[in-house]
Amino acid sequence: MPYPLARDDDTRAQAGRSSTAEHMAYLKSEVEKVLARTGASQVVLYGNSRGGNAIRNYIQNGGGDARVSHAILGGTPNHGVWAVHIDGLSDASEFAGHGPFLSGLNQPKNAAGDEVTGPVKWMTIRSDRNDKFAQPDGLWIGKRGVDTGVNYAGPELKGATNVVIPRIDHRETSYSPQAFAAAYEFITGKPPATTVIAPESAIVLRGRVTGLGMSPTDPSSGNFANNLPLAGARVEVYAIDPVLGERKGAAVYAKETGADGAWGPFTAQPDTRYEFSVSAPGYAHLHVYRSPFPRSSDLVTVRMRRIADADKNAPSIVIMDRPRGYLDPGRDKMAFDGQTPPPGAVLGAGVASSTIKPPGIPRAVVAEFNGERVVGRNWPAAENHLSVLELSY
Incomplete structure (x- = not known):
């Protein structure tokens, strides 16, 4: 992704920032390249933080439901980093849980109220309470003491397999040995033989x-x-x-x-x-x-x-x-x-x-x-x- 940072307001162009539509289009293009190069019919997508927004958007709105077998979201703020109006933060941000982007993704998909798009298999991985972007207080978004309207379970999605790993942080929801073990078992149906990195001689x-x-x-x-x-x-x-x-x-x-x-x-x-x-x-x-x-x-x-x-x-x-x-x-x-x-x-x-x-x-x-x-x-x-x-x- 040439410009990985999100716009402050997803509806307005901003130098050096990308929109949700641009992010999805880039992901879709990369998936098609991988499928063409490998001959595979589907891919597994694993996204950390904002990367999960693009995965959800692609599967729900970009034809990815036929291209993706498993989607794993690590620390993705699926219900927002904030979910109420807060002065100084845009209600049109892709990270606003009450904004149009996440509200659209989180619309119930069936009578059970599932928030995920089938037939893709979905997993979310979150911290118990140590993810800086899933906090009830606005400390880490520059709003100490302000209620964000979000709780620690914000990254979970109804209809997904939701995994909670104690004390991991926002990035470790994707890059830690514990997250690797959870993702491996979700994809293969069995736990990994080890989470220790096996050394190579060359x-x-x-x-x-x-x-x-x-x-x-x-x-x-x-x-x-x-x-x-x-x-x-x-x-x-x-x-x-x-x-x-x-x-x-x-x-x-x-x-x-x-x-x-x-x-x-x-x-x-x-x-x-x-x-x-x-x-x-x-x-x-x-x-x-x-x-x-x-x-x-x-x-x-x-x-x-x-x-x-x-x-x-x-x-x-x-x-x-x-x-x-x-x-x-x-x-x-x-x-x-x-x-x-x-x-x-x-x-x-x-x-x-x-x-x-x-x-x-x-x-x-x-x-x-x-x-x-x-x-x-x-x-x-x-x-x-x-x-x-x-x-x-």
Whole structure:
């Protein structure tokens, strides 16, 4: 999806945002490509958060009922992030439970009042009460103390198999081992033999570099996320010392991205930690540190960043980032550069990153989260460097 962010008002065009109709059309096109490439007659669709809106819309209104065998929605706000009028939030948002989009999707489909469209098999996966977008209080939408009209069961759908997993957060409804186990059993009829990632001896990595704004190559076009490829990015990969985070030598891989933003293939060594050094005009020079990769992946995406004006005088900037989940001091054992909890991480699993600005010469910086340990280094912000310690789990 080129522009993954939703419009504030689904009925009005907004730069860098997509409508529900555009989202559905993109999904429909991708499904047709997969069916043509594989020869399959149907697909299984699994969507997290807003992705579930597109799945529901496609199945109900875009002909997807004949193309989809199973639909799994992780943390999708099926009855809204808010379901009553709240000043400052649009009643025409696709996330407004009382708005036209969700009201249309949730119309009863039969005498039993089912909200799902047959003959597709449906599953929802939700948290018991730890999903930031299924809360009775408007804290995480900037409306602390305001009743949202939504409860913890908002992601459930009548007529679906509704699974509740205690304490998982909004992203973990799709990306956690528990969610994988539930989805696997729903599709196959039996539980997985294991939820532990089985390591491979030959690990090949590839991915894309994406940018920001309406146009990735135009810094004046905005700083919001997009999924557009960034051409002309220099990707270098370095093996690093597992304790100090220092480079062990010259780059073990290097490439400048073309029009498709793609990098790779890169053959990684098991149990080796790497720094992904990525630079491009108009962006900060990123230094992304990861845990060793246990298996091959075609989806090692690097989203470029820019240093905010307020941070340009910082000695260095290091971000602890958890793209596949949130940070919850009440649930998780974690530390960032020795600080527990990481700065900015507050109760409620609503924050996915923490930022520090270490002074002094470059040194090792460590991010720890529930047993995962990522080691990196800080770089001088004055020279437009920015470090990201990205958690995999």
